Amino acid sequence: MLQQFIEPTRYDFVESLMLERTGFLDSFSVEGQPSGGTDGDKNGIILVQNNQIFITPPLSGGKPARISAVHPVVLKINWKTVTEPTEVTSADYITWEICEKPQYQITVSPDKLKVHFTLYRAEKYAWNLVNCPASFEAAVRAEPNRALLLSTLTIEQILSSLDNRSILRNLNIPALYAELNNPTYLPVCIAEGRAPLPGKESRIQLSLPEHTLTGNGMLREGRTAESADSLDYLRFPGAPFAREGEVFARKLPPEEGIPGFDVEGGVLSPPPPQDIYFAAGEHAQLLPNGDIAALRTGRPRICGDSSCVITCDFPAVCLITREMAATASEIMFAGDIVVPADIEGPMRIEALGNVYVYGNVRQSTITATGSIYISGQVTGCSLYTGLAGVEQHRLHRFSSLLLTEVAGLREAARLLAKNVESRQQSVKYGLVVMLLLEDKYSHIECLISDLKTALLCMDGSSQPASEQLKQMLEVFAHPGQFTEFITDSVLNSFSRLLRNLCEDIELLQEEYAVINIARSHDSILNPGGELILRDADAETV
Numbered sequence: 083m084l085q086q087f088i089e090p091t092r093y094d095f096v097e098s099l100m101l102e103r104t105g106f107l108d109s110f111s112v113e114g115q116p117s118g119g120t121d122g123d124k125n126g127i128i129l130v131q132n133n134q135i136f137i138t139p140p141l142s143g144g145k146p147a148r149i150s151a152v153h154p155v156v157l158k159i160n161w162k163t164v165t166e167p168t169e170v171t172s173a174d175y176i177t178w179e180i181c182e183k184p185q186y187q188i189t190v191s192p193d194k195l196k197v198h199f200t201l202y203r204a205e206k207y208a209w210n211l212v213n214c215p216a217s218f219e220a221a222v223r224a225e226p227n228r229a230l231l232l233s234t235l236t237i238e239q240i241l242s243s244l245d246n247r248s249i250l251r252n253l254n255i256p257a258l259y260a261e262l263n264n265p266t267y268l269p270v271c272i273a274e275g276r277a278p279l280p281g282k283e284s285r286i287q288l289s290l291p292e293h294t295l296t297g298n299g300m301l302r303e304g305r306t307a308e309s310a311d312s313l314d315y316l317r318f319p320g321a322p323f324a325r326e327g328e329v330f331a332r333k334l335p336p337e338e339g340i341p342g343f344d345v346e347g348g349v350l351s352p353p354p355p356q357d358i359y360f361a362a363g364e365h366a367q368l369l370p371n372g373d374i375a376a377l378r379t380g381r382p383r384i385c386g387d388s389s390c391v392i393t394c395d396f397p398a399v400c401l402i403t404r405e406m407a408a409t410a411s412e413i414m415f416a417g418d419i420v421v422p423a424d425i426e427g428p429m430r431i432e433a434l435g436n437v438y439v440y441g442n443v444r445q446s447t448i449t450a451t452g453s454i455y456i457s458g459q460v461t462g463c464s465l466y467t468g469l470a471g472v473e474q475h476r477l478h479r480f481s482s483l484l485l486t487e488v489a490g491l492r493e494a495a496r497l498l499a500k501n502v503e504s505r506q507q508s509v510k511y512g513l514v515v516m517l518l519l520e521d522k523y524s525h526i527e528c529l530i531s532d533l534k535t536a537l538l539c540m541d542g543s544s545q546p547a548s549e550q551l552k553q554m555l556e557v558f559a560h561p562g563q564f565t566e567f568i569t570d571s572v573l574n575s576f577s578r579l580l581r582n583l584c585e586d587i588e589l590l591q592e593e594y595a596v597i598n599i600a601r602s603h604d605s606i607l608n609p610g611g612e613l614i615l616r617d618a619d620a621e622t623v
Contacts, residue, residue, distance in 0.1 A: 363395030468595030468610010
């Protein structure tokens with residue numbers, strides 16, 4: 083928003099004189115630009131002297147003089163502005179004026195929260211035309227007359243140009259004075275509104291019972307973890323755990339923000355706070371006052387996504403025996419995993435929930451969409467929780483990669499089939515897909531094999547969609563046997579099943595994901611939330 087408050091300087095002086103080639107003009111040097119030939123001395127002549135423009139007409143056989151102007155001079159001939167060299171005679175009516183840059187500029191920011199004042203020059207001088215010797219072509223120039231100061235910019239002039247009362251009411255007069263007295267020639271804020279204060283969005287706040295702070299006592303006593311009840315292992319100190327009937331969280335309502343105002347006096351409303359939809363599982367209940375209570379004893383899992391939908395349930399628990407911990411190379415489970423022993427590694431543990439290890443962990447990778455709790459030291463390991471756990475989970479990684487490749491396969495099959503049909507030939511779509519899978523997209527076979535293996539290793543998941551995906555993987559692992567069956571619609575269904583698997587795992591990213599360990603050495607720790615090192619001498623990578 084730009085406002086100019088200085089009118090251009092005008093000089094409505096007109097001089098069009100008929101002069102003889104002898105006499106007045108003879109007293110000035112003549113540096114005309116002849117038009118060519120021997121008739122150059124017959125051309126018209128222009129002379130600029132003492133802020134006056136003198137013109138003589140051409141003699142017989144000559145050409146009229148040509149005149150132009152150099153900024154900030156604006157020439158008008160017969161009330162029309164001259165923008166290029168123009169022929170002129172003594173019969174023409176000529177005026178000139180100065181159109182100079184304003185002394186200052188006032189701008190309002192796009193959000194209307196600030197007004198800036200920029201000073202270009204405080205003094206205003208008169209302008210004189212630069213004398214020009216008599217010539218056939220003349221470019222009229224002007225320069226300020228530093229000896230003739232017309233005015234100096236004042237606060238009153240600036241205030242009189244501001245017609246908005248709200249800006250005047252909030253005007254920072256000292257800032258204006260400071261800029262006029264000690265110019266910086268930089269934008270200076272002279273008025274400011276108040277931005278609205280945003281409110282608070284609805285959220286879930288954990289209010290864990292007091293017994294969760296002490297946990298099951300296994301860390302405090304420093305003994306080997308042994309318990310007859312697998313649920314007792316979930317009572318790691320500080321980890322969420324609730325007994326039946328206990329309140330473990332609360333849904334806080336959204337809070338409205340505080341309105342602001344702009345420099346023009348308008349009210350600026352704060353953005354409306356966003357509410358969340360809370361979906362309680364079979365074993366959780368949202369009470370009328372916002373409290374969330376457990377309907378069974380266990381570990382509450384609170385997950386959220388970008389659509390502001392929060393879910394809560396109590397996941398299944400997989401208790402790993404000491405024999406499995408000593409011999410297994412990988413463990414995957416669609417819930418919480420508990421290992422009541424040391425892990426010497428190398429081992430890979432992947433959980434769609436939390437991982438609890440009562441002991442030390444060496445040379446292993448643990449991935450959890452929730453949190454990781456380890457009672458002992460972590461050495462040479464990689465730990466991922468929350469969002470990092472989602473991205474590192476093999477089901478999510480393989481399905482994401484395969485989804486991208488299937489999209490490319492589908493587009494390539496469409497183009498190839500179209501190319502064949504353009505030659506007036508027919509081809510089976512399934513055969514086209516088989517040929518692509520054997521050539522350009524042969525690497526898909528490895529991705530399908532990896533995803534099949536990961537699905538087979540994933541315990542605790544028996545959803546119908548998972549079975550459909552396994553069947554579809556079998557089809558594309560042996561495309562030659564299903565050329566009659568494979569169509570573009572089948573590829574689209576395959577993509578949809580892969581996308582659903584990715585989204586299902588992403589929805590299991592927990593709101594309060596932490597890594598809680600005693601010590602760490604030469605390890606990669608990538609928590610989706612808080613990192614807790616219980617011993618001060620821990621070393622991490």
